[in-house]
Amino acid sequence: MGTRVAVAGASGYAGGELLRLLLAHPDLEVGPVTAGTSAGAPVTSVHPQLPQLAGTTFGGTSAAVLADADLVLLALPHGQSAALAAQLPPTLPVVDLGADHRLASAADWEAFYGGAHAGTWTYGLPELPGARAALRGAVRVANPGCYPTSVALGLAPVLAAGLVEPQDVVVVAASGTSGAGRSAKASLLGSEVMGSMAAYKAGGAHQHTPEMEQTLSAAAGAPVSLLFTPTLAPMPRGILATCTARLAQGTTTAALREVLAAAYDPEPFVHLLPEGAWPATASTYGSNAVQLQAAADPRSGRATVVVAIDNLGKGAAGQAVQNANLLLGLEETAGLSAAGVAP
Ligand SMILES: NC(=O)C1=CN([C@@H]2O[C@H](COP(=O)(O)OP(=O)(O)OC[C@H]3O[C@@H](n4cnc5c(N)ncnc54)[C@H](OP(=O)(O)O)[C@@H]3O)[C@@H](O)[C@H]2O)C=CC1
Ligand SMILES: CC(=O)N[C@@H](CCC(=O)OP(=O)(O)O)C(=O)O
Numbered sequence: 349m350g351t352r353v354a355v356a357g358a359s360g361y362a363g364g365e366l367l368r369l370l371l372a373h374p375d376l377e378v379g380p381v382t383a384g385t386s387a388g389a390p391v392t393s394v395h396p397q398l399p400q401l402a403g404t405t406f407g408g409t410s411a412a413v414l415a416d417a418d419l420v421l422l423a424l425p426h427g428q429s430a431a432l433a434a435q436l437p438p439t440l441p442v443v444d445l446g447a448d449h450r451l452a453s454a455a456d457w458e459a460f461y462g463g464a465h466a467g468t469w470t471y472g473l474p475e476l477p478g479a480r481a482a483l484r485g486a487v488r489v490a491n492p493g494c495y496p497t498s499v500a501l502g503l504a505p506v507l508a509a510g511l512v513e514p515q516d517v518v519v520v521a522a523s524g525t526s527g528a529g530r531s532a533k534a535s536l537l538g539s540e541v542m543g544s545m546a547a548y549k550a551g552g553a554h555q556h557t558p559e560m561e562q563t564l565s566a567a568a569g570a571p572v573s574l575l576f577t578p579t580l581a582p583m584p585r586g587i588l589a590t591c592t593a594r595l596a597q598g599t600t601t602a603a604l605r606e607v608l609a610a611a612y613d614p615e616p617f618v619h620l621l622p623e624g625a626w627p628a629t630a631s632t633y634g635s636n637a638v639q640l641q642a643a644a645d646p647r648s649g650r651a652t653v654v655v656a657i658d659n660l661g662k663g664a665a666g667q668a669v670q671n672a673n674l675l676l677g678l679e680e681t682a683g684l685s686a687a688g689v690a691p
Pocket of ligand 1: 357363423424425
């Protein structure tokens with residue numbers, strides 16, 4: 349029998365994408381599949397795109413059900429993972445797609461999410477320096493947030509190289525509507541989203557701000573201050589993050605690109621585009637790919653790094669499978685594609 353993977357929150361958007369990836373994975377197979385209000389319903393009634401699971405129904409979510417697997421993927425709303433994970437056998441590998449175990453600072457958790465801080469797990473962004481080795485030896489992994497994945501990959505190398513200043517980083521990012529989860533469907537499918545873009549949680553209020561600062565401060569070796577403005581775009585999937593930061597003295601476009609190329613040329617999923625080409629979400633659609641580009645603007649004194657991902661791919665389920673591969677000692681790229689679906 350292959351390695352069985354349990355998915356909690358399998359009736360959600362991230363859960364559905366996890367199931368799609370697991371069904372195509374050469375070494376993993378779908379184990380217990382659990383949900384909340386959808387428990388008892390056929391999987392295909394929620395995910396008609398997964399005919400291989402005809403005949404399978406969602407189970408109720410409990411530690412006992414999930415423990416009947418070799419690895420557990422938690423795709424539950426924020427605040428729902430910690431209590432459940434605490435009841436699982438400590439040796440059972442778990443990747444949590446939610447935020448419960450991402451932040452080291454209890455004060456930041458309480459300020460942005462509320463409630464008690466559950467603790468910190470190994471942060472699952474394999475392309476960050478040193479992360480891969482830590483993930484290979486980990487049992488519990490906090491999968492990063494969708495926006496923080498894009499921003500960290502864009503800015504960490506240039507901050508680490510001292511090419512931009514750690515203070516006054518500004519990020520404006522657009523997300524597809526699936527980023528808000530299935531439960532937001534009724535309002536997101538309505539006329540208020542189609543044909544319009546809207547900012548939300550602006551003015552430093554978004555819960556991903558401390559997660560971005562945490563990762564980037566570690567990369568820079570100095571505290572990073574960052575203003576993040578998320579926007580909702582009328583598309584089902586994708587994140588386009590536009591990150592700008594003050595240039596350090598003498599930083600050129602060539603220097604930014606050289607550092608990003610050195611960081612990502614060996615990476616199977618992260619692609620620095622040819623100079624002058626800028627990322628588009630469509631190129632990453634349905635994949636675990638990341639596309640990025642950078643330029644220095646001496647006139648404004650700022651660097652721009654633009655990053656595109658699929659929020660459900662590298663922003664959630666793809667990254668979780670990449671982390672699961674590392675935890676289980678499998679080929680890191682197994683079951684994952686860097687090729688997007690286009691047009
Ligand atoms: N969507 C995205 O792009 C990304 C999502 N994530 C994270 O993944 C997680 C899931 O997000 P997403 O798929 O978008 O959310 P959805 O709202 O689409 O799905 C939530 C899932 O959790 C289940 N659920 C809710 N409450 C409970 C409960 N009390 N007990 C058991 N199951 C419950 C739901 O089941 P049911 O519907 O049957 O009640 C559903 O399966 C979140 O933590 C999110 O932050 C991370 C990165 C990106
Ligand atoms: C469009 C939209 O609403 N996006 C969500 C993304 C949250 C999410 O999915 O959270 P994690 O990535 O932390 O798990 C938001 O901005 O809150």
